[in-house]
Amino acid sequence: MAAQDPDPTAEFRRNESWLFDTTAGAYVRKTAVALLTLVVFAFVLFPLYWMVVTAFKTTAEIQQIPPTVFPNDFSLEGFRLVVESSIQAGGYTSLFANLFGWQASSAIDIDILSLVLNSLKVAIGAGAIALVFGTAASYVLSRRDFAGKNALMSIFLASLMFPGTAIMVPEWELVSALGLFNTHLVLIFIYGAMTAPFVVWLMKGFFDDFPDSIIEASRIDQCSSIETFWYVIVPMARNSLIASFIFAFLLAWNELVFALTLLDNSRYTVPPGLLTFVQGFNTQWNVVAAASIIISLPVLLGLAYIQRYFVQGLTGGAIKG
Amino acid sequence: MTHLTVDGVTKIFGDPDKDGVVAVDDLDIDVEDGEFLVLLGPSGCGKTTTLRMIGGLETPTSGEIRFDDVVVNDIKARNRDVAMVFQDFALYPHMTVRENLGFGLKREDNGMSTADVNERVEEVATMLEIEQLLNNKPAQLSGGQKQRVALGRAIIREPRLFLFDEPLANLDAKLRKTMRTEIDELQSEVGITSAYVTHNQEEAMTIADKIAVLNDGALQQLGRPEEVFNEPANLFVAQFVGSPDMNIYDGVVEEAADGVRVELDGVSFELPSDALDSEVPPGGVNVGFRPQDFYQTGKRRADGLTFDVDIRVIEPVGTKAIVHGDGPMGDVTAEIGEFHGLSAGDTLSLSIAPEHVYLFDAETEALRKGRRIENRASVQSQSQSSESDGVEI
Structure with a gap:
């Protein structure tokens, strides 16, 4: 065998x-x-x-059929037009003419810098609002028991599932009643309100896992509640707070519909601003692409720098003792 | 250095008038300056709640907590000048060991400069042998090291009171013993009044100056470890303290010519009057034998109760073994020295001396007769001297 x-x-x-x-x-x-x-x-x-690649093509090459996968004719025309348009729309034409003897003249009339500044203002404001209100609410929802708590949490969750445009009409009426048309403040409020529920859910997860004994240890270590909050809770919550802020920031940065409908083009944020580069049959796609790149770079770099906090915050890896 | 008094303290969670849960029920404990109190009891007996009330993390529903005869009920935890070691250590994860240790000192209004704090931190770190870890974060430390940092954070402030909430529960068995000794040494060194919560009776016996045994929120007994062991106030304390568990049998006490006669199922024995500290009235009793008090018949002395046990299981623990078997009066657990010739199924003859028998009232479960404390010296040497016992025969 x-x-x-x-x-x-x-x-x-x-x-x-x-x-x-x-x-x-x-x-x-x-x-x-x-x-x-x-x-x-x-x-x-x-x-x-x-x-x-579109940003680096010439207009002729963009319209070529079949399209080229890599630009034959490497061109910075798109970037030049964006910069020139920004200089002109920003009112720096004479400054550059005096300094460099160079006359900017562009058919397009859009200032990228002001778009970015407007967007930063709105996005940071919305992030701050979402963070402050969302964190305060989540702390209470996590630490206290009261009637209707679960219903409240469900409503917060449900509000995340509504498309923003579904509440356009009531939102319009509210904005008009408050006389806030064409202000950045109204966008800050709307974006803050849209993202706060997400912050509530994220931060509630954090506070649910937060060990009571650490807070008690700080009380025994002679901290007042303010000191406990500032020296213990905030540093431990850092990653979750950063993740919440980035989430709110990105939503505000990318949102188009409200910005387009509530602002006029002198106060546009980035998304509607980019849209104005698209001008029917005359659209210079290399300019649109170049503008998109220029606008994305700062956010991209910023996110690359803090993305590890973002990931840690989202996965709740913050508390390990 | 504080004289701690817990006077008639009751803690009810929830609504006291409706369905509130009584966690601590009319507790009286007195701890002298520099004494080490251990609050001992099963889970949910209110020992941690008591500790938290002493620390100011909970407010008593009624009664008073006094530090040096000053009522501190409404003093906040941060102002009580107590230090606490938590079961999960509760180190601040975002701070280094150095910052963890110095945090309390920096918060305190003590006029210490950063350099002073640092000096003190290093002093304490050296004392606890964690000076190489000062720049690590808690996540990088092992369980024992975290425990040391938690201890350091407590002693660095030289508080009025140390409070320990099951500080060794999260450590492995070996480390638990080492740290137990260290805590004991540390406390004697600094001489600060301490309260220590544990459900581990062995830990309590070794570390305590005074043990408070709690059950269902009520104090069962407050006494020195040997009192709690030898003269447990009632059946609960007797069963909770000591390992393996005490053997308990239903019995009846009858008058005898000298002393009393105790009838158990299948066996009976006499307790001469000089083995009794007080008179034991006839009637139903619970009879208790500690597994350590049994000896193999004839090995130690001739008198006392003797009976045969059919061995079911032998659990060797190094030089001794725990024997589980069936005796005439029921299950018997005994700790014996000479077990090498024995195996399951064998019959073993066991004896127990009259002064080692415990009697409890069948109704009230209160102690009627305890183990003689005068004989402590000989009692203690029993387990170790089993080899020499064998030689004597």
């Missing part, structure tokens, strides 16, 4: 398969996973890639 069955490990190998238990099979699996990853990667990043 032993001679007929030379492999003593055969008993253990009954469930083996080629794909999962051989080296060749492992290579096949890894290759398949890698290819799939590449496809997903391309699917996600192609629009960004297309924006970048």
